[in-house]
Amino acid sequence: MIWVVLLLIAPVESVRPVILVPGALASKIEAKLNKSERSHFYCSKTSDWYTLWLKLESLLSPAVNCWADNFKMEFKEGVFSNTPGVETRVAGFGESRSLDYVDDGHHIVYYKDLVDSILSQPGAEEGVTVRAAPYDFRYSPPSKESQLYFDRLKKLVEDTYKTNGNKKVVLVSHSLGGLTISTFLHTVSQQWKDTYVHAWVSAAGVFGGAVKEIKVMVSHGIVNLPDFISNRLLHRDLARKIMGNYFMLPRYPIWGKDELLLQTPKSNYSLSNLDQLFLDMGVTDGPDKWATVRDASYTGDPGVKTYCFNGKDIPTSASFRYKNQADFPDQVPETIFGDGDGTVPARSLHMCHKWNSTVKVTEYSGPDTGEHDKVIQNQDFIKNVIQIISEDNMNI
Numbered sequence: 001m002i003w004v005v006l007l008l009i010a011p012v013e014s015v016r017p018v019i020l021v022p023g024a025l026a027s028k029i030e031a032k033l034n035k036s037e038r039s040h041f042y043c044s045k046t047s048d049w050y051t052l053w054l055k056l057e058s059l060l061s062p063a064v065n066c067w068a069d070n071f072k073m074e075f076k077e078g079v080f081s082n083t084p085g086v087e088t089r090v091a092g093f094g095e096s097r098s099l100d101y102v103d104d105g106h107h108i109v110y111y112k113d114l115v116d117s118i119l120s121q122p123g124a125e126e127g128v129t130v131r132a133a134p135y136d137f138r139y140s141p142p143s144k145e146s147q148l149y150f151d152r153l154k155k156l157v158e159d160t161y162k163t164n165g166n167k168k169v170v171l172v173s174h175s176l177g178g179l180t181i182s183t184f185l186h187t188v189s190q191q192w193k194d195t196y197v198h199a200w201v202s203a204a205g206v207f208g209g210a211v212k213e214i215k216v217m218v219s220h221g222i223v224n225l226p227d228f229i230s231n232r233l234l235h236r237d238l239a240r241k242i243m244g245n246y247f248m249l250p251r252y253p254i255w256g257k258d259e260l261l262l263q264t265p266k267s268n269y270s271l272s273n274l275d276q277l278f279l280d281m282g283v284t285d286g287p288d289k290w291a292t293v294r295d296a297s298y299t300g301d302p303g304v305k306t307y308c309f310n311g312k313d314i315p316t317s318a319s320f321r322y323k324n325q326a327d328f329p330d331q332v333p334e335t336i337f338g339d340g341d342g343t344v345p346a347r348s349l350h351m352c353h354k355w356n357s358t359v360k361v362t363e364y365s366g367p368d369t370g371e372h373d374k375v376i377q378n379q380d381f382i383k384n385v386i387q388i389i390s391e392d393n394m395n396i
Contacts, residue, residue: 014123016198016389017164018130019156022099023175023204024244025222026110027134028091029053031070035085039069045085052088054103059223059230068234072241073138075285078292080143080243090134094156096126098134109377114172117382118389131160137176140247141183141296150184154192161196168198170389171304174376175344176248178205178352179297186298199305201385203375206344207299207351208254212317213245214261218281218329233330240283247293249274254347262333264322281329301355307388308352308361309381311370316340343372 031052035045043066052058058067073080082088092098096119100112111132118130133153139145157169173181181200185193216222221235222245239245250261252271262269262277269277278286318338322328339346353361362384364370369378 014125014129014164015118015121015386016167016170017128017160018118018170018172018385018389019153019160020099020111020115020130020132021153021171021173021177021181022110022132022134022137023173023177023206024137024248025054026099026102026174027053027137028098028104029136029138030089030091032087033070033085034087040065042066043069049089051091051104054108056103056105056107059225061230064230064234068238071138072238073243075241075289078288080139080289080292088136090136092132092134093152094127094131094133096130096132099132111174111376113377113379114382114385117386121386121390128160128163131156135180137244138242140244140293142292143243150187153184154188157196169196170198170385171200172203172385173200173205174203175206175372176244178202179207179247179299182207182302183296183298185302185304186300190303193302193304197304199307199388200302201307201309201388202352203309203381204311204341204344204349204372205308205352206248206348208345208348209248209250210317210344210348211250211261211319212343213248213250214277215317215320215333215335216245217249217283217286218262218277218320219332232332240286243289243293246289247296249290250348251294251297251299254351260319262320262322264328265325299351301357304357306352306355306358307384308349308358309375309384310344310349310363311341311365311367311372311375312339312346312349312363313365314340314342314367314370316342316345318345341370341372341375342367 029052030049032049033044033047038045052070070086072083074083096115099110100115102108102110115130118124119126133156135149136145160169171181216239219236221232221239223230223235255271257272258270260268260270275287315337317335319336320333321336322333352358364378375381
């Protein structure tokens, strides 16, 4: 009878703690304005803190003109920064629910299903068991802002470990978050990783870059909306000013130096003449921007137990072609497709398959379960994460 009483009053053992790292476009960025002039007569010069990314209505014309002027970056003496009069910060760092949705209006679901499942486990607590580590995706290594983020992430891991009774943390990343974590883990010692990190779960990691970024830079921008709703060329010009877009371009040696990325009647562009592509599309500082990030990522073995999840068998941008020279660069090029998850090519996703630290690879075939943004909402993926963090599955 005594053992029954003890069983009833014994504390519930919680799952291992989780830190969520998002991909590009999933963090909430806030801005505060103190500008000397307006970009358009209807745009504000000053403001208190407000949501810069993402309110969907800010992407509609004419509001998109104000948004783009505040969202863009300037590039001076090899350094990316906010434009004068714009101060930014990332909301929700360390919270549980700040990555549930991409947008303020809760129209675009992100990590919500996974967070719901984690918090439904016995003993799990909001703000304790699962915590978010959003970042300003406009920046990338080797920027000062990225180093400050790595410092905050390191402290968050240590604090989460201690708050959860010295339980090692499970890192969960999506998309660009995979390259971010891969690079972060290269900045800390093996002793630190052995002490604080139980495992890393990577979903749809864009480890070697994505060919899609070529079209983003040349003609399209990061927001895929019809021209009658939002101005495509405005988004294209904005994308050329964002450091993170250069960081996600295809990388050598995952792509060969002479492998075709974009073709026009006059030129074939590859990594070997990417600088010339920037110049030909009118981005005179493009070569310098690319040079700042070209060697800033790390995709070697991370030194922690790793689980890789990705989609496959979905047509994914492999290269682009202009049949008419007059269409370059303002018109949208024809896409030549290869295998991948619809956004990231297979060879970029497969970088984590090759690591000695990778203990399990799971691939989902087709758009219903394997599409780039759907992987983290896939119920099988969520089930696997729960197994990895559960105390009853120490050998997983």
